Amino acid sequence: MKKKIGIAVPIAFLVLLAALYGLYELTASRTYQVMGELVPRVEIKQKAVALTFDDGPTDHVDEVIAALAEAEVKATFYLTGREIEQLPDAAKKLVAAGHELGNHSYSHRRMVFKSPSFLREEIERTDELIRAAGYQGEITFRPPNGKKLIALPWILSQEDRTTVMWDVEPDSDPDVAATSDGIVAHVAQQVQPGSIILLHPWYESRETSRAAIQGVVETLRSQGYEFKTMSELLELK
Structure with a gap:
Protein backbone atom coordinates (compact mmCIF):
# COMPACT_ATOMS: atom_id res chain seq x y z
CA MET A 1 0.00 0.00 0.00
CA LYS A 2 2.80 2.43 0.89
CA LYS A 3 4.46 1.76 -2.46
CA LYS A 4 1.24 2.59 -4.33
CA ILE A 5 0.82 5.82 -2.36
CA GLY A 6 4.44 6.71 -3.06
CA ILE A 7 3.83 6.32 -6.81
CA ALA A 8 0.49 8.13 -6.77
CA VAL A 9 1.82 11.31 -5.15
CA PRO A 10 4.33 12.25 -7.89
CA ILE A 11 1.82 11.28 -10.59
CA ALA A 12 -0.78 13.56 -9.03
CA PHE A 13 1.81 16.32 -8.80
CA LEU A 14 2.65 15.95 -12.50
CA VAL A 15 -1.02 16.01 -13.42
CA LEU A 16 -1.43 19.21 -11.39
CA LEU A 17 1.55 20.82 -13.10
CA ALA A 18 0.17 19.86 -16.51
CA ALA A 19 -3.23 21.34 -15.60
CA LEU A 20 -1.66 24.58 -14.37
CA TYR A 21 0.45 24.84 -17.52
CA GLY A 22 -2.63 24.28 -19.67
CA LEU A 23 -4.47 26.98 -17.73
CA TYR A 24 -1.61 29.41 -18.24
CA GLU A 25 -1.52 28.67 -21.97
CA LEU A 26 -5.26 29.30 -22.17
CA THR A 27 -5.02 32.67 -20.42
CA ALA A 28 -2.19 33.77 -22.74
CA SER A 29 -3.51 32.43 -26.04
CA ARG A 30 -3.84 35.02 -28.77
CA THR A 31 -5.89 32.70 -30.97
CA TYR A 32 -8.40 31.01 -28.65
CA GLN A 33 -10.84 31.83 -25.88
CA VAL A 34 -13.58 29.70 -24.39
CA MET A 35 -16.49 31.73 -25.81
CA GLY A 36 -17.26 34.84 -27.81
CA GLU A 37 -15.45 36.25 -30.83
CA LEU A 38 -11.67 36.52 -30.62
CA VAL A 39 -9.74 38.13 -33.48
CA PRO A 40 -5.91 37.87 -33.61
CA ARG A 41 -5.90 38.57 -37.36
CA VAL A 42 -8.66 39.04 -39.91
CA GLU A 43 -8.66 36.18 -42.42
CA ILE A 44 -8.69 38.06 -45.73
CA LYS A 45 -6.72 38.02 -48.98
CA GLN A 46 -6.86 41.79 -49.43
CA LYS A 47 -3.65 43.55 -48.44
CA ALA A 48 -5.16 45.55 -45.61
CA VAL A 49 -3.97 45.88 -42.01
CA ALA A 50 -4.92 47.70 -38.82
CA LEU A 51 -2.43 49.80 -36.90
CA THR A 52 -3.32 49.68 -33.21
CA PHE A 53 -1.86 51.28 -30.09
CA ASP A 54 -2.18 50.12 -26.49
CA ASP A 55 -2.35 52.08 -23.24
CA GLY A 56 -2.42 55.84 -22.74
CA PRO A 57 -3.23 58.48 -23.60
CA THR A 58 -0.27 60.48 -22.30
CA ASP A 59 1.39 63.81 -22.96
CA HIS A 60 2.83 62.35 -26.16
CA VAL A 61 -0.62 62.49 -27.78
CA ASP A 62 0.21 65.44 -30.05
CA GLU A 63 3.36 63.72 -31.32
CA VAL A 64 1.46 60.51 -32.08
CA ILE A 65 -1.40 62.32 -33.79
CA ALA A 66 1.05 64.37 -35.87
CA ALA A 67 2.91 61.24 -37.04
CA LEU A 68 -0.35 59.61 -38.13
CA ALA A 69 -1.57 62.79 -39.82
CA GLU A 70 1.70 63.03 -41.75
CA ALA A 71 1.28 59.40 -42.80
CA GLU A 72 -2.43 59.95 -43.58
CA VAL A 73 -3.50 56.96 -41.48
CA LYS A 74 -6.43 56.44 -39.12
CA ALA A 75 -5.50 54.09 -36.28
CA THR A 76 -7.23 52.33 -33.40
CA PHE A 77 -6.27 53.22 -29.83
CA TYR A 78 -6.95 50.80 -26.97
CA LEU A 79 -6.98 53.22 -24.06
CA THR A 80 -7.15 52.66 -20.31
CA GLY A 81 -9.87 54.43 -18.37
CA ARG A 82 -7.54 55.65 -15.66
CA GLU A 83 -5.31 57.42 -18.18
CA ILE A 84 -8.31 58.92 -19.96
CA GLU A 85 -9.41 60.34 -16.59
CA GLN A 86 -5.97 61.84 -16.06
CA LEU A 87 -5.86 63.40 -19.55
CA PRO A 88 -9.42 63.68 -20.89
CA ASP A 89 -8.43 66.27 -23.47
CA ALA A 90 -5.90 63.84 -24.96
CA ALA A 91 -8.65 61.31 -25.66
CA LYS A 92 -10.79 64.07 -27.17
CA LYS A 93 -7.91 65.00 -29.48
CA LEU A 94 -7.74 61.42 -30.77
CA VAL A 95 -11.46 61.47 -31.51
CA ALA A 96 -11.25 64.89 -33.17
CA ALA A 97 -8.45 63.58 -35.39
CA GLY A 98 -10.76 60.79 -36.61
CA HIS A 99 -9.18 57.83 -34.85
CA GLU A 100 -11.01 54.85 -33.38
CA LEU A 101 -11.06 54.20 -29.64
CA GLY A 102 -11.15 50.78 -28.01
CA ASN A 103 -11.43 49.63 -24.41
CA HIS A 104 -8.26 48.37 -22.69
CA SER A 105 -9.82 48.19 -19.18
CA TYR A 106 -9.79 50.90 -16.55
CA SER A 107 -6.81 49.92 -14.40
CA HIS A 108 -4.78 47.70 -16.77
CA ARG A 109 -4.82 44.93 -14.18
CA THR A 140 -14.04 46.66 -29.21
CA PHE A 141 -12.07 45.29 -26.26
CA ARG A 142 -8.43 44.27 -25.83
CA PRO A 143 -7.46 42.58 -22.54
CA PRO A 144 -4.42 44.00 -20.74
CA ASN A 145 -1.41 41.85 -21.64
CA GLY A 146 -3.81 39.72 -23.71
CA LYS A 147 -4.85 37.78 -20.58
CA LYS A 148 -8.32 36.25 -20.32
CA LEU A 149 -9.81 33.02 -19.03
CA ILE A 150 -13.52 32.33 -18.53
CA ALA A 151 -15.31 35.23 -16.82
CA LEU A 152 -14.05 37.95 -19.18
CA PRO A 153 -14.92 36.14 -22.43
CA TRP A 154 -18.33 35.28 -20.95
CA ILE A 155 -19.08 38.91 -20.08
CA LEU A 156 -17.92 40.15 -23.49
CA SER A 157 -19.95 37.47 -25.28
CA GLN A 158 -23.07 38.60 -23.39
CA GLU A 159 -22.56 42.04 -24.92
CA ASP A 160 -21.74 40.58 -28.34
CA ARG A 161 -18.43 42.41 -28.13
CA THR A 162 -15.33 41.40 -30.07
CA THR A 163 -12.07 40.65 -28.27
CA VAL A 164 -9.27 42.04 -30.44
CA MET A 165 -5.78 40.63 -30.07
CA TRP A 166 -2.85 41.05 -32.50
CA ASP A 167 -0.39 39.08 -34.59
CA VAL A 168 2.46 41.57 -35.04
CA GLU A 169 4.02 43.16 -31.94
CA PRO A 170 7.55 44.43 -32.62
CA ASP A 171 8.18 46.46 -29.49
CA SER A 172 7.68 43.52 -27.09
CA ASP A 173 11.15 42.29 -28.07
CA PRO A 174 13.85 44.52 -26.49
CA ASP A 175 16.31 43.77 -29.29
CA VAL A 176 13.80 44.70 -31.98
CA ALA A 177 12.52 47.74 -30.07
CA ALA A 178 16.01 49.15 -29.53
CA THR A 179 15.72 51.12 -32.80
CA SER A 180 12.88 52.41 -34.93
CA ASP A 181 14.50 50.72 -37.95
CA GLY A 182 14.36 47.42 -36.08
CA ILE A 183 10.66 47.88 -35.43
CA VAL A 184 9.95 48.72 -39.05
CA ALA A 185 11.95 45.73 -40.32
CA HIS A 186 10.17 43.36 -37.93
CA VAL A 187 6.73 44.54 -39.05
CA ALA A 188 7.68 44.23 -42.71
CA GLN A 189 8.86 40.66 -42.15
CA GLN A 190 5.87 39.50 -40.08
CA VAL A 191 2.92 41.27 -41.69
CA GLN A 192 0.35 39.49 -43.83
CA PRO A 193 -3.10 40.39 -45.18
CA GLY A 194 -5.45 41.11 -42.28
CA SER A 195 -2.66 41.64 -39.73
CA ILE A 196 -3.32 43.57 -36.54
CA ILE A 197 -0.16 45.49 -35.68
CA LEU A 198 0.40 46.54 -32.07
CA LEU A 199 2.66 49.36 -30.87
CA HIS A 200 3.08 51.01 -27.46
CA PRO A 201 4.01 54.64 -28.22
CA TRP A 202 2.93 56.42 -25.07
CA TYR A 203 5.76 56.45 -22.56
CA GLU A 204 9.24 57.97 -22.41
CA SER A 205 10.83 54.54 -22.85
CA ARG A 206 8.95 54.06 -26.13
CA GLU A 207 10.56 56.79 -28.19
CA THR A 208 11.59 54.28 -30.87
CA SER A 209 7.96 53.12 -31.19
CA ARG A 210 6.81 56.68 -31.84
CA ALA A 211 9.63 57.23 -34.31
CA ALA A 212 8.71 54.02 -36.16
CA ILE A 213 5.13 55.01 -37.02
CA GLN A 214 5.86 56.74 -40.30
CA GLY A 215 8.42 54.13 -41.31
CA VAL A 216 5.95 51.31 -40.73
CA VAL A 217 3.33 53.05 -42.86
CA GLU A 218 5.71 53.94 -45.69
CA THR A 219 7.25 50.46 -45.81
CA LEU A 220 3.94 48.60 -45.83
CA ARG A 221 2.45 50.95 -48.40
CA SER A 222 5.41 50.24 -50.65
CA GLN A 223 4.43 46.55 -50.34
CA GLY A 224 0.88 47.35 -51.45
CA TYR A 225 -0.83 47.45 -48.05
CA GLU A 226 -3.59 49.85 -47.06
CA PHE A 227 -4.46 50.83 -43.51
CA LYS A 228 -7.86 50.41 -41.86
CA THR A 229 -9.27 51.10 -38.44
CA MET A 230 -10.10 47.95 -36.50
CA SER A 231 -13.83 48.18 -37.23
CA GLU A 232 -13.10 48.73 -40.94
CA LEU A 233 -10.80 45.71 -41.03
CA LEU A 234 -13.44 43.54 -39.34
CA GLU A 235 -15.94 44.54 -42.02
CA LEU A 236 -13.71 42.99 -44.69
CA LYS A 237 -14.21 39.45 -43.33
Whole structure:
Protein backbone atom coordinates (compact mmCIF):
# COMPACT_ATOMS: atom_id res chain seq x y z
CA MET A 1 0.00 0.00 0.00
CA LYS A 2 2.80 2.43 0.89
CA LYS A 3 4.46 1.76 -2.46
CA LYS A 4 1.24 2.59 -4.33
CA ILE A 5 0.82 5.82 -2.36
CA GLY A 6 4.44 6.71 -3.06
CA ILE A 7 3.83 6.32 -6.81
CA ALA A 8 0.49 8.13 -6.77
CA VAL A 9 1.82 11.31 -5.15
CA PRO A 10 4.33 12.25 -7.89
CA ILE A 11 1.82 11.28 -10.59
CA ALA A 12 -0.78 13.56 -9.03
CA PHE A 13 1.81 16.32 -8.80
CA LEU A 14 2.65 15.95 -12.50
CA VAL A 15 -1.02 16.01 -13.42
CA LEU A 16 -1.43 19.21 -11.39
CA LEU A 17 1.55 20.82 -13.10
CA ALA A 18 0.17 19.86 -16.51
CA ALA A 19 -3.23 21.34 -15.60
CA LEU A 20 -1.66 24.58 -14.37
CA TYR A 21 0.45 24.84 -17.52
CA GLY A 22 -2.63 24.28 -19.67
CA LEU A 23 -4.47 26.98 -17.73
CA TYR A 24 -1.61 29.41 -18.24
CA GLU A 25 -1.52 28.67 -21.97
CA LEU A 26 -5.26 29.30 -22.17
CA THR A 27 -5.02 32.67 -20.42
CA ALA A 28 -2.19 33.77 -22.74
CA SER A 29 -3.51 32.43 -26.04
CA ARG A 30 -3.84 35.02 -28.77
CA THR A 31 -5.89 32.70 -30.97
CA TYR A 32 -8.40 31.01 -28.65
CA GLN A 33 -10.84 31.83 -25.88
CA VAL A 34 -13.58 29.70 -24.39
CA MET A 35 -16.49 31.73 -25.81
CA GLY A 36 -17.26 34.84 -27.81
CA GLU A 37 -15.45 36.25 -30.83
CA LEU A 38 -11.67 36.52 -30.62
CA VAL A 39 -9.74 38.13 -33.48
CA PRO A 40 -5.91 37.87 -33.61
CA ARG A 41 -5.90 38.57 -37.36
CA VAL A 42 -8.66 39.04 -39.91
CA GLU A 43 -8.66 36.18 -42.42
CA ILE A 44 -8.69 38.06 -45.73
CA LYS A 45 -6.72 38.02 -48.98
CA GLN A 46 -6.86 41.79 -49.43
CA LYS A 47 -3.65 43.55 -48.44
CA ALA A 48 -5.16 45.55 -45.61
CA VAL A 49 -3.97 45.88 -42.01
CA ALA A 50 -4.92 47.70 -38.82
CA LEU A 51 -2.43 49.80 -36.90
CA THR A 52 -3.32 49.68 -33.21
CA PHE A 53 -1.86 51.28 -30.09
CA ASP A 54 -2.18 50.12 -26.49
CA ASP A 55 -2.35 52.08 -23.24
CA GLY A 56 -2.42 55.84 -22.74
CA PRO A 57 -3.23 58.48 -23.60
CA THR A 58 -0.27 60.48 -22.30
CA ASP A 59 1.39 63.81 -22.96
CA HIS A 60 2.83 62.35 -26.16
CA VAL A 61 -0.62 62.49 -27.78
CA ASP A 62 0.21 65.44 -30.05
CA GLU A 63 3.36 63.72 -31.32
CA VAL A 64 1.46 60.51 -32.08
CA ILE A 65 -1.40 62.32 -33.79
CA ALA A 66 1.05 64.37 -35.87
CA ALA A 67 2.91 61.24 -37.04
CA LEU A 68 -0.35 59.61 -38.13
CA ALA A 69 -1.57 62.79 -39.82
CA GLU A 70 1.70 63.03 -41.75
CA ALA A 71 1.28 59.40 -42.80
CA GLU A 72 -2.43 59.95 -43.58
CA VAL A 73 -3.50 56.96 -41.48
CA LYS A 74 -6.43 56.44 -39.12
CA ALA A 75 -5.50 54.09 -36.28
CA THR A 76 -7.23 52.33 -33.40
CA PHE A 77 -6.27 53.22 -29.83
CA TYR A 78 -6.95 50.80 -26.97
CA LEU A 79 -6.98 53.22 -24.06
CA THR A 80 -7.15 52.66 -20.31
CA GLY A 81 -9.87 54.43 -18.37
CA ARG A 82 -7.54 55.65 -15.66
CA GLU A 83 -5.31 57.42 -18.18
CA ILE A 84 -8.31 58.92 -19.96
CA GLU A 85 -9.41 60.34 -16.59
CA GLN A 86 -5.97 61.84 -16.06
CA LEU A 87 -5.86 63.40 -19.55
CA PRO A 88 -9.42 63.68 -20.89
CA ASP A 89 -8.43 66.27 -23.47
CA ALA A 90 -5.90 63.84 -24.96
CA ALA A 91 -8.65 61.31 -25.66
CA LYS A 92 -10.79 64.07 -27.17
CA LYS A 93 -7.91 65.00 -29.48
CA LEU A 94 -7.74 61.42 -30.77
CA VAL A 95 -11.46 61.47 -31.51
CA ALA A 96 -11.25 64.89 -33.17
CA ALA A 97 -8.45 63.58 -35.39
CA GLY A 98 -10.76 60.79 -36.61
CA HIS A 99 -9.18 57.83 -34.85
CA GLU A 100 -11.01 54.85 -33.38
CA LEU A 101 -11.06 54.20 -29.64
CA GLY A 102 -11.15 50.78 -28.01
CA ASN A 103 -11.43 49.63 -24.41
CA HIS A 104 -8.26 48.37 -22.69
CA SER A 105 -9.82 48.19 -19.18
CA TYR A 106 -9.79 50.90 -16.55
CA SER A 107 -6.81 49.92 -14.40
CA HIS A 108 -4.78 47.70 -16.77
CA ARG A 109 -4.82 44.93 -14.18
CA ARG A 110 -4.79 41.39 -15.54
CA MET A 111 -8.35 40.29 -16.14
CA VAL A 112 -8.04 36.72 -14.86
CA PHE A 113 -9.16 35.29 -11.52
CA LYS A 114 -11.28 38.40 -10.96
CA SER A 115 -14.96 38.59 -10.03
CA PRO A 116 -17.58 39.35 -12.71
CA SER A 117 -18.48 42.56 -10.85
CA PHE A 118 -14.85 43.73 -11.00
CA LEU A 119 -14.62 42.94 -14.71
CA ARG A 120 -17.89 44.68 -15.54
CA GLU A 121 -16.83 47.81 -13.65
CA GLU A 122 -13.49 47.88 -15.49
CA ILE A 123 -15.25 47.66 -18.85
CA GLU A 124 -18.24 49.90 -18.19
CA ARG A 125 -16.25 52.64 -16.49
CA THR A 126 -13.88 52.84 -19.44
CA ASP A 127 -16.76 52.77 -21.95
CA GLU A 128 -18.26 55.79 -20.20
CA LEU A 129 -14.98 57.70 -20.41
CA ILE A 130 -14.59 56.83 -24.09
CA ARG A 131 -18.09 58.11 -24.80
CA ALA A 132 -17.38 61.25 -22.75
CA ALA A 133 -14.42 61.89 -25.06
CA GLY A 134 -16.89 62.11 -27.92
CA TYR A 135 -16.34 58.73 -29.58
CA GLN A 136 -19.55 57.34 -31.11
CA GLY A 137 -18.42 54.18 -32.93
CA GLU A 138 -18.25 50.54 -31.93
CA ILE A 139 -16.00 49.88 -28.92
CA THR A 140 -14.04 46.66 -29.21
CA PHE A 141 -12.07 45.29 -26.26
CA ARG A 142 -8.43 44.27 -25.83
CA PRO A 143 -7.46 42.58 -22.54
CA PRO A 144 -4.42 44.00 -20.74
CA ASN A 145 -1.41 41.85 -21.64
CA GLY A 146 -3.81 39.72 -23.71
CA LYS A 147 -4.85 37.78 -20.58
CA LYS A 148 -8.32 36.25 -20.32
CA LEU A 149 -9.81 33.02 -19.03
CA ILE A 150 -13.52 32.33 -18.53
CA ALA A 151 -15.31 35.23 -16.82
CA LEU A 152 -14.05 37.95 -19.18
CA PRO A 153 -14.92 36.14 -22.43
CA TRP A 154 -18.33 35.28 -20.95
CA ILE A 155 -19.08 38.91 -20.08
CA LEU A 156 -17.92 40.15 -23.49
CA SER A 157 -19.95 37.47 -25.28
CA GLN A 158 -23.07 38.60 -23.39
CA GLU A 159 -22.56 42.04 -24.92
CA ASP A 160 -21.74 40.58 -28.34
CA ARG A 161 -18.43 42.41 -28.13
CA THR A 162 -15.33 41.40 -30.07
CA THR A 163 -12.07 40.65 -28.27
CA VAL A 164 -9.27 42.04 -30.44
CA MET A 165 -5.78 40.63 -30.07
CA TRP A 166 -2.85 41.05 -32.50
CA ASP A 167 -0.39 39.08 -34.59
CA VAL A 168 2.46 41.57 -35.04
CA GLU A 169 4.02 43.16 -31.94
CA PRO A 170 7.55 44.43 -32.62
CA ASP A 171 8.18 46.46 -29.49
CA SER A 172 7.68 43.52 -27.09
CA ASP A 173 11.15 42.29 -28.07
CA PRO A 174 13.85 44.52 -26.49
CA ASP A 175 16.31 43.77 -29.29
CA VAL A 176 13.80 44.70 -31.98
CA ALA A 177 12.52 47.74 -30.07
CA ALA A 178 16.01 49.15 -29.53
CA THR A 179 15.72 51.12 -32.80
CA SER A 180 12.88 52.41 -34.93
CA ASP A 181 14.50 50.72 -37.95
CA GLY A 182 14.36 47.42 -36.08
CA ILE A 183 10.66 47.88 -35.43
CA VAL A 184 9.95 48.72 -39.05
CA ALA A 185 11.95 45.73 -40.32
CA HIS A 186 10.17 43.36 -37.93
CA VAL A 187 6.73 44.54 -39.05
CA ALA A 188 7.68 44.23 -42.71
CA GLN A 189 8.86 40.66 -42.15
CA GLN A 190 5.87 39.50 -40.08
CA VAL A 191 2.92 41.27 -41.69
CA GLN A 192 0.35 39.49 -43.83
CA PRO A 193 -3.10 40.39 -45.18
CA GLY A 194 -5.45 41.11 -42.28
CA SER A 195 -2.66 41.64 -39.73
CA ILE A 196 -3.32 43.57 -36.54
CA ILE A 197 -0.16 45.49 -35.68
CA LEU A 198 0.40 46.54 -32.07
CA LEU A 199 2.66 49.36 -30.87
CA HIS A 200 3.08 51.01 -27.46
CA PRO A 201 4.01 54.64 -28.22
CA TRP A 202 2.93 56.42 -25.07
CA TYR A 203 5.76 56.45 -22.56
CA GLU A 204 9.24 57.97 -22.41
CA SER A 205 10.83 54.54 -22.85
CA ARG A 206 8.95 54.06 -26.13
CA GLU A 207 10.56 56.79 -28.19
CA THR A 208 11.59 54.28 -30.87
CA SER A 209 7.96 53.12 -31.19
CA ARG A 210 6.81 56.68 -31.84
CA ALA A 211 9.63 57.23 -34.31
CA ALA A 212 8.71 54.02 -36.16
CA ILE A 213 5.13 55.01 -37.02
CA GLN A 214 5.86 56.74 -40.30
CA GLY A 215 8.42 54.13 -41.31
CA VAL A 216 5.95 51.31 -40.73
CA VAL A 217 3.33 53.05 -42.86
CA GLU A 218 5.71 53.94 -45.69
CA THR A 219 7.25 50.46 -45.81
CA LEU A 220 3.94 48.60 -45.83
CA ARG A 221 2.45 50.95 -48.40
CA SER A 222 5.41 50.24 -50.65
CA GLN A 223 4.43 46.55 -50.34
CA GLY A 224 0.88 47.35 -51.45
CA TYR A 225 -0.83 47.45 -48.05
CA GLU A 226 -3.59 49.85 -47.06
CA PHE A 227 -4.46 50.83 -43.51
CA LYS A 228 -7.86 50.41 -41.86
CA THR A 229 -9.27 51.10 -38.44
CA MET A 230 -10.10 47.95 -36.50
CA SER A 231 -13.83 48.18 -37.23
CA GLU A 232 -13.10 48.73 -40.94
CA LEU A 233 -10.80 45.71 -41.03
CA LEU A 234 -13.44 43.54 -39.34
CA GLU A 235 -15.94 44.54 -42.02
CA LEU A 236 -13.71 42.99 -44.69
CA LYS A 237 -14.21 39.45 -43.33
